[in-house]
Amino acid sequence: MDKKINWWDKLKEMWILWQFDWDYTKPHALWTSWMHWDTFNNWSKLVENPRLLSEIVSWIIVDLEPLIKKEKPDWIIWPAFWAITLGHELARQLGTKFAFTEPVQTPEWKMQVLKRFDIKKWDRVLVVEDAISTWWSIVKTIAILEGLWAEVLPFVATIVNWSWNEYLWTKKIFSLYSWIPKKWEQDDCELCKKWSIALRPKANWDKFTYKNNI
Numbered sequence: 001m002d003k004k005i006n007w008w009d010k011l012k013e014m015w016i017l018w019q020f021d022w023d024y025t026k027p028h029a030l031w032t033s034w035m036h037w038d039t040f041n042n043w044s045k046l047v048e049n050p051r052l053l054s055e056i057v058s059w060i061i062v063d064l065e066p067l068i069k070k071e072k073p074d075w076i077i078w079p080a081f082w083a084i085t086l087g088h089e090l091a092r093q094l095g096t097k098f099a100f101t102e103p104v105q106t107p108e109w110k111m112q113v114l115k116r117f118d119i120k121k122w123d124r125v126l127v128v129e130d131a132i133s134t135w136w137s138i139v140k141t142i143a144i145l146e147g148l149w150a151e152v153l154p155f156v157a158t159i160v161n162w163s164w165n166e167y168l169w170t171k172k173i174f175s176l177y178s179w180i181p182k183k184w185e186q187d188d189c190e191l192c193k194k195w196s197i198a199l200r201p202k203a204n205w206d207k208f209t210y211k212n213n214i
C-alpha cells in the first residue's frame with residue numbers, strides 16, 4: 001500500500017469531515033453535548049459506504065501491524081453503539097472476535113456496559129474508537145475489561161485523535177490523523193458572536209457541505 005494518505009484532506013474531500021472555513025454566513029456544529037465546535041466527523045457518511053470503510057480499516061491495520069504481530073488480540077471491542085460496522089470490519093480483517101459495549105441510561109446516571117458477549121479472563125482485547133476526544137466511553141470500556149481480568153492491549157486505535165495526548169492513561173493512541181478542534185460553550189462561542197448559526201450537523205449536512213453553495 002502506498003504509505004502516506006492525508007486523511008484529513010481525504011475525509012474532507014469526501015464530506016465525511018467538515019471543518020468551519022471562517023465564512024460566517026455558514027453554520028457551525030452544535031454537538032449533543034451542547035458544545036459548539038468548528039469540526040464535525042459525520043461517521044454515518046463512512047458507515048453508509050462499506051468499501052471506503054473497509055479501506056480505512058485496512059489503513060488502521062497497517063499502522064498497528066507490527067504491534068498486532070507481537071500481541072494478537074482475541075477480541076476487538078468498540079465502545080460505541082452505532083459504529084459497530086467499523087469495529088466489526090476491523091475484527092473481520094484481523095480474524096479476531098468482535099464485541100461492543102453500550103451505553104445504558106439508569107435514572108441516576110449513564111453507564112457503559114458489556115452485556116452481550118462473553119469475554120473471558122486473560123482474553124486479549126484491543127480497544128478501538130472512531131474518534132478519541134472525550135475519554136468517557138473508552139475509559140469505561142477499559143475499566144469493564146479490567147474488571148473481567150481480560151488483558152487489555154497496551155495500545156488503542158482510532159481514526160482521529162482529537163486530544164492533545166499521545167497516550168490514554170498508559171495506552172498508546174494510534175490514529176490515522178490528529179486534529180485539535182476548536183470548541184466553545186454557547187455563551188463564549190466565537191462563531192455565534194459573528195452571527196454564524198449553530199446547527200445539528202447530521203440533520204443539516206447539506207448546509208454544512210458546499211452542495212448548497214454551488
Ligand SMILES: [Zn+2]
Pocket residue numbers: 028036186189190191192193197198
Ligand atoms: Zn456557536
